[in-house]
Amino acid sequence: MVKNNVETTIEDNKVTYKRYFDVSVELLFEVWSSAEHLAEWWGPDGFTLTTKSMDFSNGGVWEFIMHGPDGHDYQNKIRFTEIREPDFISYQHLGHGEGEADVHFQSRIVFEKAGEGTNLIMEQIFPSKEELIRVNEKFGAIEGAKQHIGNLAKYLEKLAHSRG
Amino acid sequence: MNAFAALADDTRMEIVRLVAKNGELTSTEIGQNFKISAPAISHHLKILKESKVLHMKKDAQRRVYTLNGTRIGEMEEWLASIIDLWHKRMDKLDKYVLKIKKERSSGKK
Numbered sequence: 001m002v003k004n005n006v007e008t009t010i011e012d013n014k015v016t017y018k019r020y021f022d023v024s025v026e027l028l029f030e031v032w033s034s035a036e037h038l039a040e041w042w043g044p045d046g047f048t049l050t051t052k053s054m055d056f057s058n059g060g061v062w063e064f065i066m067h068g069p070d071g072h073d074y075q076n077k078i079r080f081t082e083i084r085e086p087d088f089i090s091y092q093h094l095g096h097g098e099g100e101a102d103v104h105f106q107s108r109i110v111f112e113k114a115g116e117g118t119n120l121i122m123e124q125i126f127p128s129k130e131e132l133i134r135v136n137e138k139f140g141a142i143e144g145a146k147q148h149i150g151n152l153a154k155y156l157e158k159l160a161h162s163r164g
Numbered sequence: 165m166n167a168f169a170a171l172a173d174d175t176r177m178e179i180v181r182l183v184a185k186n187g188e189l190t191s192t193e194i195g196q197n198f199k200i201s202a203p204a205i206s207h208h209l210k211i212l213k214e215s216k217v218l219h220m221k222k223d224a225q226r227r228v229y230t231l232n233g234t235r236i237g238e239m240e241e242w243l244a245s246i247i248d249l250w251h252k253r254m255d256k257l258d259k260y261v262l263k264i265k266k267e268r269s270s271g272k273k
Contacts, residue, residue: 023265031264120254
């Protein structure tokens with residue numbers, strides 16, 4: 001199996017990642033399920049991670065700080081909206097920042113048995129703020145958020161060509 | 165409202181498409197493409213201007229709208245940075261789970 005190979009597709013307001021891991025579904029699920037495990041792989045290189053609180057259950061919250069190599073601290077908050085052991089995790093990323101970088105999005109992760117290993121399929125859905133309020137009120141999948149980021153990119157490409 | 169939220173609305177997304185396709189359009193020209201009232205169009209344009217998705221320049225009596233390439237570029241960069249972050253994160257995840265797998269299998273005799 002090819003390593004370092006993530007299939008990534010962008011469609012409307014959704015980014016989908018698919019990658020094969022040469023471990024069992026159970027192990028892949030396990031390393032998402034505790035602060036100790038997450039601290040080992042979640043942060044980008046050079047970052048360390050401190051968990052303030054972690055409740056890995058439906059509706060539970062994981063609050064953590066990422067300490068950047070430049071001395072900056074980044075506050076993060078994730079709410080697990082639905083967990084089905086061992087093959088499904090869905091969460092909302094609730095930023096604390098301001099402005100453009102503080103876009104809330106929903107991730108849905110499926111662990112799918114693939115021979116000896118596992119395919120991890122993750123969908124990131126970028127909702128509008130209005131959608132988010134609705135989702136906060138009611139657990140479950142997001143419907144109808146339309147940002148068409150992919151389409152936007154296509155238009156911009158056309159625009160660039162038309163301007164020569 | 166941030167740029168992503170501004171574009172989450174179908175009418176506003178359509179306005180941005182029209183402006184992108186034509187290079188520049190006046191508010192009147194934009195309005196001709198929709199069945200909604202002039203005040204409703206104005207409201208959408210105000211949001212697109214405030215979120216810096218569109219530029220507006222006054223030209224005599226006309227308001228001319230163009231795409232703010234910088235802001236669109238920022239949005240695309242932001243999205244690209246999220247994707248890049250996840251690619252790297254999955255590499256780290258891969259290394260980590262393989263390490264655990266190895267440790268556990270060597271522990272089992």
